[in-house]
Amino acid sequence: MRTTEKIYQEMLGAFRERSGCDLENSCDLAVRLYAVAAQVQALECQTDWVLNQSFPQTAQGVYLDDHAAMRGIARQEAEKAVGMLRFSVADAPLGDLSIPLGSVCMTEGEMRFRTTQAAVLAAGDLTVEVPAEALEGGKGGNVAAGSVTVLAVCPVGITGCTNPAAFTGGTDAESDGALRARVLASFQRLPNGANAAFYEEQALRHEGVAAATAIGRARGIGTVDVYIATAAGAPDSTLLAEVRKDLQAKREIAVDVQVLAPVQRGVNVTVELDAGEEDFVTVKGRVESAVAGWFTGKLLGKPVLLAELGRLIYAVDGVKNYHILSPAADAAGNSTTLPKLGTLTVTEMGS
Known part of the structure; x- marks a missing residue:
């Protein structure tokens, strides 16, 4: 791409060729030509940017999303890390202690986690473990065991918290590089309604599915097994049933499709x-x-x-x-x- 100075010099050369005289750098026309050269250079930058956004190999951001949409592909959103929070008391309580849904704990680095269901620390017990997730999606929620130690919103009677195991499954939103690779792969492995790429692509369209693999003739001729996984690992029965129903509706005639957890x-x-x-x-x-x-x-x-x-x-x-x-x-x-x-x-x- 030409610089403003290069364009300006080319304009001075064209003026010299047509008029037979040189311009002084300080004259009014020279200043005007330099301003025009700057505008021409800006237009060249814009043209180059538009050209880059026109192809999936070089497009970025929302423009790459548009290319992906044309292939039936969507950028995968950030996923929240999931794990267990262990709430504790110093002395066994005489009565049940309620731990409300959405109770928040955090690490010393102020990464926050909340319970995803209500729980009760029963009378006579010292601890109870409750499913929890990071408040925000992203890899930052993947913290090591024992990292969550601060009660941000303290349930009545609870004196301590920790995570007995690491929080896992947190992923950042799909990067341009990863999305671009999937878009280009969709051209190389064209889904035709009958191949593995078709079943994998259809499975990946479901929210929560992070990866999918399809195996043809898994149980003999006319059978396809599709394995799916979420960012956190194995899918639950609800997601399996959702993907299975979708693939049953889109499968080839006389093909038996199963959707399984790996x-x-x-x-x-x-x-x-x-x-x-x-x-x-x-x-x-x-x-x-x-x-x-x-x-x-x-x-x-x-x-x-x-x-x-x-x-x-x-x-x-x-x-x-x-x-x-x-x-x-x-x-x-x-x-x-x-x-x-x-x-x-x-x-x-x-x-």
Whole structure:
């Protein structure tokens, strides 16, 4: 793309060629020509931008969304991390303590979580665990076990809270790069109403479905098994029934379609860290959150590669070096299997 100065010089050259004389830089006409050159350069920028938005390979933002819509694809929204909150008391109460729906707890970094159902800490008990979710979608909600310790809205009589396991399943809204890859793949694997790409694309149109794999002739000729996963992992029965009903209506004639939850395969991760001069506990928490956020439903059918896991860990702020002790080798992918984070152990290197 030409700069304003280049356009201006070309205009001076054209003026010289046609008039036979040069312009002084300080004269009124030279100033006017420079202003025109700036406008021409702005038009060239706008033209280049419009050209980029005209093709999915270079479009961005809402313009890429428009290209995706033409292929029947929508950008996946941010998903909230889910997990369990454990409410506790110092001494066993004589009566039941009510924990209302929407009770809020948070981490020291002020990431907030709320209960998704009402619960009761029964008389004589010290703790009760309640399902909860992050208030906002995104990877920031994937926090390590024991990170949620602050009662933001304290239920009457409750004195403490924590999360016994990590909150997982939080994902950011689909990036332009990821959406672009799906749009381009839709041209390479054209859904024709009968192939795996068709069933996978139809399943992914349902809200909450983060990944889908289709297997033809799974149970013999004329059968198709479609496995789906949510960002948090396995889908519930409601989502399975919804997708099954949709695919039954759109399937080929005489084809038996099943929509199934994948088999979850636990992957235990043990890693040693060198945090250098930074506080190890702080860096450890960041790594735990990053690893927990990586094991989402989008791993359905994909392998667990040590190279990807290592790159993820090394990119965490404060990590100077690391050593993955387990898994010892890459785990192959399988269309029916969803890798799920098992135990996560992070220790200090050399300790």
